[in-house]
Amino acid sequence: MERCSQSNEKNDSITRKLIVELKDGINYLKKSTGIVPRLAVLQVGDREDSNLYIKVKENMAKKIVVEISKYKFNEDVHQRKIFSLINSLNLDPNIHGIIVQLPLPNGFSEFELTEAIDCIKDVDGFHSSNLTRITKNCVFNPPCTPSGIIRLLSEYNIDLEGKLVTIVGRSSVVGIPLFHMLNNLNATVTLCHSKTRDLESMVKMADIVISAVGKPALIKGHWIKPGAIVVDVGISYVDGILQNARLKDSSKKSGKRIVGDVDFENALKNASLITPVPGGVGNH
Incomplete structure (x- = not known):
């Protein structure tokens, strides 16, 4: 982070x-x-x-x-x-x-x-x-990405009990199992997705924002509450122009760049901790 x-x-x-x-x-x-x-x-x-x-x-x-x-x-x-x-x-x-x-x-x-x-x-x-x-909090094989997210938060000594957590993304890979796993750890969890009405307000209230949609810049930087923690596990390949910023990576032969769901540079201004994409969850 x-x-x-x-x-x-x-x-x-x-x-x-x-x-x-x-x-x-x-x-x-x-x-x-x-x-x-x-x-x-x-x-x-x-x-x-x-x-x-x-x-x-x-x-x-x-x-x-x-x-x-x-x-x-x-x-x-x-x-x-x-x-x-x-x-x-x-x-x-x-x-x-x-x-x-x-x-x-x-x-x-x-x-x-x-x-x-x-x-x-x-x-x-x-x-x-x-x-x-x-x-039932007795899983035999917990899903890897949700487990990795929880382990990452634990390594940063983040107490989840009572925290307001907004998850964006309802897939069976990340969002749904993570919802239950965080709930088992006594977090207060809201599960959203790309079609949620007024997603901005759901993100703004969160102490911890976790996004796993795969849609570039879905989460705007100014949506992040000051001091919030952001975990971005979305992955998209982009090129050309996005939000007036050149995303073409000259170091890649394909001319493409990997980005997450969160407007990283602007979110960094408000977040106390934030995972980069690439280089964050699941990229080591």
Whole structure:
């Protein structure tokens, strides 16, 4: 999170700490059981944001010594073929976790495909049994991004109890599970989305704003209450002109730049803490 000149050092320190924790746990697992953890990642299509997320997973897997098996399908694949693969992976003792990279192209059922995953191997926590357990505060596999957000806030010693939290984005990936997880921690949570009427007022009242929509500059900087905390997990690729600012990044061969949902530079004037995009949640 951005707060002072040392914020990047703080973020890197948190990342290193988590990597050490994970590596230690995985090394213990290997020594005590002989199990080498392997994650299966299924992707349909070639979305830029999905490619980015999978690359992040691969980079982290290398750091913590987890093996990854990737299965990529063209958009014209029949859903039955994906079901067949998932069933095989469910039965494969050498596969310990399965992820279907979301979102899927039109014509594919995210619900049916994630439901097909054995809930024990559902490391994303999207299976209905895992999502139901979140509401009861006894989840087996908590969703990764919401868990990462809560861990990040904890590392900055932010007490969530009684805080007014506005979540923008109602997906099953972030918004909905995060709503329940924060509620379990005694925060007062409002769940909004891109079509919420008077979204500005919902954001302005919040002690903590969390956005996960994927719409550039959806959250204006002046909406942020002075001293509020902002966690931006939205990702969009942009180029050309947005809000009178050149977003073309000459360091990228594509000429595109990754941005979040929040007008970062202006929000920085009011926020006490704010995550950058890229370089914030899920980008290490």
